[in-house]
Amino acid sequence: MTHQFPPLSEAQKRELHETALRIVSPGKGILAADESVGSMAKRLAQVGVENTEENRRQYRQILFSADDRINGCIGGVIFFHETLYQHSDKGVPFVKMIRERGILIGVKVDKGVVPLAGTSGETTTQGLDGLSERCAQYKKDGAVFAKWRCVLKISDSNPSKLAIAENANVLARYSSICQQHGIVPIIEPEVLPDGDHDLKRCQYVTEKVLAAVYKAMSDHHVYLEGSLLKPNMVTPGHSCSTKYSPEEVAMATVTAIRRTVPPAVPGIAFLSGGQSEEEASVHLNAINNCPLPKPWVLTFSFGRALQASALRAWRGHKENEKTATEQFIKRAEVNSLACQGKYAGGENHGEAAQRVYGSCHAY
Amino acid sequence: MTHQYPALTAEQKKELQDIAQRIVAPGKGILAADESTGSMAKRLNPIGVENTEENRRRYRQLLFTADQRIDSCIGGVIFFHETLYQKTDDGTPFAKLIKDRGIVVGIKVDKGVVPLAGTNGETTTQGLDGLSERCAQYKKDGADFAKWRCVLKISETTPSSLAIMENANVLARYASICQQNGIVPIVEPEILPDGDHDLKRCQYVTEKVLAAVYKALSDHHVYLEGTLLKPNMVTPGHSCPTKFSSEEIAMATVTALRRTVPPAVTGVTFLSGGQSEEEASMNLNSINTCPLLKPWALTFSYGRALQASALNAWRGELNNEKAATEEFIKRAQANGQAALGKFESSGTCGAAGKSLYVANHAY
Numbered sequence: 001m002t003h004q005f006p007p008l009s010e011a012q013k014r015e016l017h018e019t020a021l022r023i024v025s026p027g028k029g030i031l032a033a034d035e036s037v038g039s040m041a042k043r044l045a046q047v048g049v050e051n052t053e054e055n056r057r058q059y060r061q062i063l064f065s066a067d068d069r070i071n072g073c074i075g076g077v078i079f080f081h082e083t084l085y086q087h088s089d090k091g092v093p094f095v096k097m098i099r100e101r102g103i104l105i106g107v108k109v110d111k112g113v114v115p116l117a118g119t120s121g122e123t124t125t126q127g128l129d130g131l132s133e134r135c136a137q138y139k140k141d142g143a144v145f146a147k148w149r150c151v152l153k154i155s156d157s158n159p160s161k162l163a164i165a166e167n168a169n170v171l172a173r174y175s176s177i178c179q180q181h182g183i184v185p186i187i188e189p190e191v192l193p194d195g196d197h198d199l200k201r202c203q204y205v206t207e208k209v210l211a212a213v214y215k216a217m218s219d220h221h222v223y224l225e226g227s228l229l230k231p232n233m234v235t236p237g238h239s240c241s242t243k244y245s246p247e248e249v250a251m252a253t254v255t256a257i258r259r260t261v262p263p264a265v266p267g268i269a270f271l272s273g274g275q276s277e278e279e280a281s282v283h284l285n286a287i288n289n290c291p292l293p294k295p296w297v298l299t300f301s302f303g304r305a306l307q308a309s310a311l312r313a314w315r316g317h318k319e320n321e322k323t324a325t326e327q328f329i330k331r332a333e334v335n336s337l338a339c340q341g342k343y344a345g346g347e348n349h350g351e352a353a354q355r356v357y358g359s360c361h362a363y
Numbered sequence: 364m365t366h367q368y369p370a371l372t373a374e375q376k377k378e379l380q381d382i383a384q385r386i387v388a389p390g391k392g393i394l395a396a397d398e399s400t401g402s403m404a405k406r407l408n409p410i411g412v413e414n415t416e417e418n419r420r421r422y423r424q425l426l427f428t429a430d431q432r433i434d435s436c437i438g439g440v441i442f443f444h445e446t447l448y449q450k451t452d453d454g455t456p457f458a459k460l461i462k463d464r465g466i467v468v469g470i471k472v473d474k475g476v477v478p479l480a481g482t483n484g485e486t487t488t489q490g491l492d493g494l495s496e497r498c499a500q501y502k503k504d505g506a507d508f509a510k511w512r513c514v515l516k517i518s519e520t521t522p523s524s525l526a527i528m529e530n531a532n533v534l535a536r537y538a539s540i541c542q543q544n545g546i547v548p549i550v551e552p553e554i555l556p557d558g559d560h561d562l563k564r565c566q567y568v569t570e571k572v573l574a575a576v577y578k579a580l581s582d583h584h585v586y587l588e589g590t591l592l593k594p595n596m597v598t599p600g601h602s603c604p605t606k607f608s609s610e611e612i613a614m615a616t617v618t619a620l621r622r623t624v625p626p627a628v629t630g631v632t633f634l635s636g637g638q639s640e641e642e643a644s645m646n647l648n649s650i651n652t653c654p655l656l657k658p659w660a661l662t663f664s665y666g667r668a669l670q671a672s673a674l675n676a677w678r679g680e681l682n683n684e685k686a687a688t689e690e691f692i693k694r695a696q697a698n699g700q701a702a703l704g705k706f707e708s709s710g711t712c713g714a715a716g717k718s719l720y721v722a723n724h725a726y
Contacts (some may be wrong), residue, residue, distance in 0.1 A: 002517065002519070002521060002522060002523075002568065003567075004567040052560070132557065153531065155367065156365070159365060200367065204366075204367040208581065211577070211578055214574070215574055215578040218574035218622075255627070258626045259587050260581070260625065261626075262623055262625060291660050293626060295626050295656050295658040318499050319533075358590075359373070360379040361374075361380065
């Protein structure tokens, strides 16, 4: 560990860094539209739409044909492989539609979770085989960033040391390969919200997971300035009986990332997990207003939290398309405000009065 | 790695963070006056002073009796064990003298380096035995922070994986024990400047060492907000033929820290290593004016770079004491300014001129 064999030239580093900065420009975040075919089945079933390639194409078209109002809110869109090669009704490639408005193209490159034998239901993520060649091709086809999702669960016995180490390692391998091809890796070590654990427990686990992730990044010589992090916010488990305010969620989240994420990482784009659209926006806003110093951009990389209303408005009907697009634009604009700490709150929000963040020593 | 057994209460955390913040309050740094008896021999011999307990007492006295001008630039003083129990000529304990002027008292607690068998001259640091009891006693005797120095060397074969890992681990054990006793640990993983390696090499090694240190601190459940880091600046080796500007040193140093030191760490107090007094001030100043975002206090913890002129002026003579104290006050003020990025170099270093910072992606 004494001599450096630089993996990237100065020009390569500059390209990666500038791409990362553009994705998380002030007021912008990421539309995660990379649901796999299997995930799309779940989304479409909920609105009574058949999971065909054509329906998936029509659905993504609703999002991608949003007007210029999203240009100041969306810095990047994550595509699923299939979608990267689809076109609009008029035959315009989706990639072209998105790129022309100055929005950057990303692609999900992992191949899903697989079990870790000998653990209590834990997983790692596959997709490294031929990843280098795939990245080179995606770069030619217009992608400048990628996403890879790892999953960890909280339970009495989880996450185990192995799960933490293995997922951190595979995220670092993926990152290293991406950067060799001028692709900015978004690193996603999602700690699931399933369970009845409280906020403190989630914070503790998130800190351990992120510490392992950044050690692995160092070991694998990943250029942090040319990467982004996509973590969970720190929240209580879904079945936790205690309720927490957005400020508590924000304080726990910001404390966890302050303890683990080096300032060289340009941006942190939170996943929404199981949160509702409004919850996710309110939390993101509280995070941005948290009084602790936060030396990275803190923004969104939302899937459901940007699309739920649009999906529901659409329900597969052509005549609903414009309304559905409007729903998406609305959420994009709200989250653009939230990632600047300027979202005054929606339906359920009381007075915009003094937010109580409390003492950081309780975290 | 799933359940937390909190190491500290909220009150303990608050106390530790408050102490850390006081030490590195804006414009303040640390006087490292903790030279062991052996090290003092090396300081006193060149000026022809015998290394007796009385001479060591007289020497530290001329530092500690500096007037109120140092109160705004010295946040903490690190003592050697012997000195903690010495008194002024009129019987005032040094610890009380320092503490009463609002300067935090610190204590060196390590017991020196020992060889790591099977390595190429590498070391770890001992001193963990009974450390808990010693910390409890030091706290009663007025100390609120401690220092522990580990040493790594750059050569063809070093630092080895083992040296990095072992030193990171022992630093984390020390830090954990200190915090249990209300003592803020200063974590010092010094990479020596000996050798002919260039700036890049030092930066690379520093990044690897610091990544390992922070992973170990996470593994050992150390409360980062209640710690300080005392690293080397990133500099070329002493025998490196290439000269680097102060801005280049600053950029390499800040880049290395940005890639490895979580924002939760309250402050970074650089060691001066082999630098001259003027060099150490200039470099600290450049670090503070470096245009990259720096979410921690960046200040000094200097030994030789605060004392060299004072020692030379003293030469053991009673009638030189005032002059010697003045030399110390001068350096303390200079470094206080440097910690704010307001240092104006006097001597050989040329015009203030415009910034010579190279774009950050060259690092």
